[in-house]
Amino acid sequence: MAVHAPTATVGVLGSQSSLARAWSSIRRYPVVPIVIITTLAVFAIFAPLIAPHDPEQARSLDDRTLPPSWMDDESIFFLGTDHLGRDVFSRIVYGARISLLVSSTVLAAGLVIGTTVGLISGYFGGNTDELLMRLVDIKLSLPFILVALVVAIVFKPSLLLVVILLALFFWSSFARQVRAETLHLKTLDYVMAARVAGASNLRIMIKHILPGVFSTIIVIATLTIGTVILVESVLSYLGVGVPAPTPAWGAMVADGSQYLQSAWWIALFSGAAIFFTVLGFNFLGDWLRDNLDPRLRQLV
DSSP: OTTHHHHHHHHHHHHHHHHHHHHHHHHHTTHHHHHHHHHHHHHHHTHHHHOOSOSSSOSOGGGTTOOOTTTOTTOOOTTOBOTTSOBHHHHHHHHHHHHHHHHHHHHHHHHHHHHHHHHHHHHHOHHHHHHHHHHHHHHHHSOHHHHHHHHHHHSOOOHHHHHHHHHHHSSHHHHHHHHHHHHHHTTSHHHHHHHHTTOOHHHIIIIIIHHHHHHHHHHHHHHHHHHHHHHHHHHHHHTOSSOTTSOOHHHHHHHHGGGTTTOTHHHHHHHHHHHHHHHHHHHHHHHHHHHHOHHHHTTO
16 A cells, blocks of 8 residues: 555646646636637538528427427437527527627727727827717717617618617727827827927827737727627617527527526527627637736736
8 A cells, every 4th residue: 555655646646737737728828718719700600511400490380499409309409499490509500690790890890980089089189189088978978778779769670780889889998098098109209209200190190109009909809899799689689689580699588588487498508608708708808908918917
């Protein structure tokens, strides 16, 4: 027994050391968010190859609210079916396309608008800064959900309408942060030297100030994209988002909320898709913020 004890101890210590190294790698690198985001991207790009059934139509009305195949041997649907007999897994896969399409379009529009407003406001200051920042304050004072409901009553809900609404409301975070960074960067020596050398205001903003705020823009973008996906799901849940029968995760949660006792899988799995997607982008944003900010990098 005494002979084998050191060997067993070494084995246990080696196993603990391996676990410690694996946990350190997970904490040091964004392994979890990359896995989540990669899975989402694969679903969105290869949806026709991955989805086993038509996401918008049912094979038969007899397939309504069938449980997942791993709960019922007679079911052929991996995550079950909804109240109309449509495959839940196929709708989740295709719903990833809607989430990525809406979030990427809104993010691109918000990034361009917000960064432009922030650069102009911070660089020129004075009345220009006052006017643009008051516009930001007015935008922040508007209740987004209420505005979306009113617009949906006036206009017919559509994917384009959802993108326009979200784009008009998700640029202020870029504008405020870029403005704050610009106010600091425009006082630095290299910007002053460029101004003395005769560089135009446009050249200074694009060539000298914009690269300095780029890391901030990336962090805000990764933190915002999760919020955009969540808000789009809320709009779909309220019935003012992407119109049926196009699969949208929020609409799937709304449909499943009426069948929580008899067919809980409809709402649960679509809600889980929203949860993990938002969580993945938020974790990635936190990791980028910690590693791109020099003040926080020393603490990581």
